[in-house]
Amino acid sequence: MSKPSGRLFAVTDSASAKTKAPSRIQQRNRSVILDAALEVFSSEGYRGATLDQIAKQAGLSKPNILYYFNGKEEIHVTLLNQLMTTWLDPLKEMNPNGDPIKEIIGYVHRKLDMAIELPRESRLFANEILQGAPRMGPHLTAGLKPLFDEQTAVITRWMDSGKIARSDPAHLLFSIWATTQHYADFAAQAEVLLPDSNAREQGARVFLDQIFTKLLTP
Known part of the structure; x- marks a missing residue:
């Protein structure tokens, strides 16, 4: 198995190399x-996931997986x-330009909705970060x-103008995350x-x- 490249790259699989417009079956199989x-990576992590597990989860053969992707890393990077x-x-x-407290609370709601609706994606992201972001590093930067x-x-301008209470804006966002x-990353415990x-x-x-309302209210 090749080592992670340390960068994200444009994905060109063998199917797309054969035709510029993948058929519906090809599009469906990729999906x-x-x-x-996503199911395998979110539960097993990158290191624990195998192409055999992905093939079994997809209901396809391993050679079929390799027809569309060059290997595990390419699938992971695509996700x-x-x-x-x-x-x-x-x-x-x-x-x-919105109301600061409403804007930040709205952001909290959107992040919570994402955790509830996209728990596998959240765990995929968390697993990548825990490994040192070897494939996502460029996106973070x-x-x-x-x-x-x-x-x-x-957020700092809102604080300077007295619209919200002063705190550290960076750590405010960290705490929201x-x-x-x-609720996604520790779902098994919460459930x-x-x-x-x-x-x-x-x-x-x-x-x-x-x-967050109490923290932000001047």
Whole structure:
């Protein structure tokens, strides 16, 4: 197995090399493979996942998997490429001209919704970060860092104008990530401790509203 390249790259599989317009069956098979891989990677991590596991989850043969992708790393990188746009969107939606408390609480809600609706994607991201971001590093530098700097500057301006209470903007965002993504990354624990999913989700929303509203109110 080749070592991770340490960078994200443009994916060109053998199928796309044969035809510029993949057939519906090819598109469907790629989608099935990626969904199966997301399930395997989110539960086993990159190192623990194998092509055999992905093939079994997809209901396809291993040679069929390799027809569409060159190997495990290419599948993983494809998923990470798809994930980053989705991952950054909630932070991009924070409006610098809006009501500061409403904008930040809205961001909390979007992150919590993402954790509830996309738990596998959250765990895929978490596993990659825990390994030192060998494949996602460039996206963190080129995508997340400029957006993070831009939005922490917005939060700082809100604090300087007295619209929200002063705190550390960077650690404010870190705390939002930690408290919302917990419900995806530690779902097995949360489901045991609070088995009622509706009550768990509603309770999380109410509690996070309370703590961040109190923190932000001047």
